Amino acid sequence: MYRFLLTPxxxxxxxxxxxxxxxxxxxxxxxxSRFEARVESHQQQEKTAAGAAHAKPRPLSGLLPVDAETSGRMAEATGRYDTGHPLLVPDRALEGKRGFYVLSLLRTGxxxxxxxxRGWLPGDADPRRVPAxxxxxVTVSGALQASESQGSPGVSSGGGLPKGQLGMISAASLVNVVPYDVHNAWITVQHTAGGSQLRPVPPVRPDNTGLDMKAFQNLGYTAxxxxxxxxxxxxxxxxxRRDTELARDxxxxxIPGPAPEPAGPSREADDGERSRSPASTA
Incomplete structure (x- = not known):
């Protein structure tokens, strides 16, 4: 019955x-497994963020390069601010309000x-509102962040921005702005100076980590x-089951068998043909 399983x-x-x-x-x-890894990274980032405000800053050199483990940790560096290249990062939201980042470059040794x-201000990017x-x-401490990319949340293309403004914070975007090398990372100060209007910018999760839409896409792909x-x-x-039922029937x-072959010519017809042949006539 199951001989059909041996057919090509x-x-x-x-x-x-x-x-x-x-x-x-x-x-x-x-x-x-990718979804579970994102869940673990999300839990680790929450623990890091919860303890970052009270954690002792570590030297910047010991936390580079930035990865999922070091992102959000408190780092510190000593140097002098470059007052000749003040920079603003427009179109950044904080608590649902539109504003801009105040970005300064710290020249380290x-x-x-x-x-x-150094912080966030509401409204349009205006250098006249920025405190010096x-x-x-100075020794500056803040939450360590990886360089932004075009796919990062809240990052604009930066096309057509006026001088002194950046679309994203990265070494690639700063290479044509300042005449010196820049780390492929940045820090966000969590404790602004007293009396300053600058508001601290909370650290953001690095790309492709945490429970974002891509994480739930992995879960959907699993299903x-x-x-x-x-x-x-x-x-x-x-x-x-279909072929088994056909074999059983x-x-x-x-199931009707193959149609019978058409019958051959009768003996009488053969004899008549032989009687009409030239040989028999002769």
Missing amino acids: RWWGINLFAVLAIPVCLFMGSWQL EGKALPVV PPRGE EWFVFAGFVLFMWFRLF AALGL
């Missing part, structure tokens, strides 16, 4: 099922300057791959 058609069906189901299960498990977001940075050598595996198994069983004679 069923060899192809079985091979496809044997290969497709493990691949679907592997891809689903991989997507699930390590060869590269450190971008420092401290003069002389899709497992559904694909179940669909392959369902279709294999459905085809198997054929064995019981419920």
Whole structure:
């Protein structure tokens, strides 16, 4: 009854099922592991953010390069602010209000300057409203952040901005603004000076970490791959049951056999033909 499983058609069906189901299960498990990794990173970032305000700052050099583990940690650096290149980052929201970041570059003794977001002000970017940075050598501490990219939340394209304004905070955007090297990271000051209108900018999570939309996309892809595996198994069983029923019906004679071949010419017709042949006439 099951001899149909040995046909070339069923060899192809079985091979496809044997290969497709493990691949679907592997891809689903991989997507699930990515979602679990994002959950773990989200929990770690919440712990880091909760303790960042009271944590003792660490030297900047010991936290570079910025990754998912060091992002948001308190870092400190010593140097002098570059008062000749004040910078603003417009179109940044804080607590649902539109405003701009106040960005200053700290010239350290390590060869590269450190971008420092000293705070946030509401409204349009206006350098006349920005308080001057401290003069002389200062030690600045703040939450460490990775350089922004075009895909980061809240980052604009920066096209057509006036002089002294940036669309995103990164070494790539600063390379044509200042005549010296800049760290591919920045810090945001969490304790602004007393009496200043600047509001602290909370640290943001690095790209592709935390429970964002991409994390829940991984969870959705997990379900899709497992559904694909179940669909392959369902279709294999459905085809198997159909062919089994056809084989059973054929064995019981419920399916008509092949049509009989047309009958050959009768003996009388053959004899008549031979009687009319030239040889018989002769």
